[in-house]
Amino acid sequence: MTTHEEIERKYEVDEDAWVPDLSDIATVEPAGELLLTADYFDTDSGDLAAHLVVLRRRVGGGDEGWHIKFPAAVGRTELHWPLSIGGAGEAHGDAPAAVPAEVIAPILGLVRARPLRVIARLHTRRTALHLVGDSGQRLLELADDRVEASDVAAGTLRIWHEWETELLGGAPESAQARAALLDAVEERLLAAGARPAASTSKLATALGRTSLAPAQQAATLDRGSPASEVLLVAIGSLLEDIARIDPRVRLDRPDSVHQLRTRVRRLRSLFASYRRVFDRTVTDPIRDELQRLGVVLGEARDAEVMRDRARSLIADHDALVPGLGTRLVDGWARAYSDGHERVLAELSGARYLALLDSLDEFLARPPLAQDAFVPAGTAIPPALARDLNRVLRSARAADAAQAEPERVELLHATRKAAKRLRYAAEAVSNGDSGVFGRKVRTVAAAAEAIHDLLGEHRDSSLMQGYLRATAGSGEHAFDYGVLHEFERRGAALCLADYPGALRDLKRLR
16 A cells, blocks of 8 residues: 545536646656546445545556545545455456455444445546756646446436546645646636636535535533533544544554543543443443443553654663654554554454444434433533532542552543543533533633643653653663653643642632
8 A cells, every 4th residue: 555645626627628837837748648547445334435534446647556545634645555465356447346355444433334335436547747947847637537436326427527627746745836837727617617616526526515514503502402412422522533543544644542542531531521421331331332442442552652752762862861762762663563563453353343333323313311301501501510520539549649649540530530521521522513602611721730730740650650660771871761761750840730730720620
């Protein structure tokens, strides 16, 4: 598999439109004429389109093969496999009966056990040209495409003419320069009669849509809305996040394990904090499965945190402890790699896929309990108050602890209680489910401050233990001691700030 970041723009043009002269922008080189045939796949329920993901098998052109396209912050991320991946048949034959397992793997969390079928077939006659820079680097491709597309389910044939500009490997590195290049070309194309395409996807156009995802109307909520409606919007948003992050975890993208773990914890916290809104005979088993998943994600995430912390520690103090290099990092890097392998096994297993099905079923047919129809303004504040008091009880127990190991564990429990409060408050004060305002956001911020301080203290304590265990009595023993002292002082500063953060939370009772 190879990965490519795709940044392109599409334009609708009349049948008789001609590509204008672009030689004043850069050197123009013809790139030939191609015949492209593509089959697009999705489930019967459109699970890929719903998440703006495209899966196709294309024959023809320099990048023929299997492609998956994911939305990205800028443009799209495209994965590519050769046509013959997994013994998928002759390179230029008809599409195989099944999509290869290697291709399904990154999107398994989206499609699960649901079969994939061809939903559209496209035949494109492409005439391409390249804009080339002064040093011979290819900057941009302009494709003049004449497309015939069959909507398989509807039996509809659609024909259109479009121009497509795409940045190539030699394009400028800065976002500003890239945009300037695309803008300069666009100015010429619009002057020649082009119009920005209503859809940025050939598949959407083939299906007669302007977007792959179906249109959704945002719910209008306030404090008078039933508590269940407010929370279901928050839960639905978290499930959308999981669907977006899941492929990134499978591809081992930076911070993806952390992001997925956070969403899993948020879901579990909402089911706990608002347990009077939904039937616990349904939510408790889901919480148990979320906890199990969180443990597996946590192993990889904790190793990732320690690996990155070790890197920063070395970078910040390299002048004081020369020679350690990557020695301090390697162990955690191996632990993360092993942990990520276990995460991949978990995400490909039947229990995880069944959990996703259970969450979808929960959202489609929510099991309502006694407070489900109580206005959010009445049902939610008591739940937040219970979580806030839970934090304070745990903090008092930590203060009263006599033995240091007991105090450390109770501080960890306080951190987890603060995190649950934060998640419960943020769920009803942010985004489409944000029916509460400044006061609840202040509670969330105060809980976050406690969570962050105690989390930093715990991470620092873990690193101190690792440094002590690794130091030994070799030539770098003193250097490890220097780093240990930096970590010890940092942890002490966190505990020094913690009482003030706790007082801020107490004032909000």
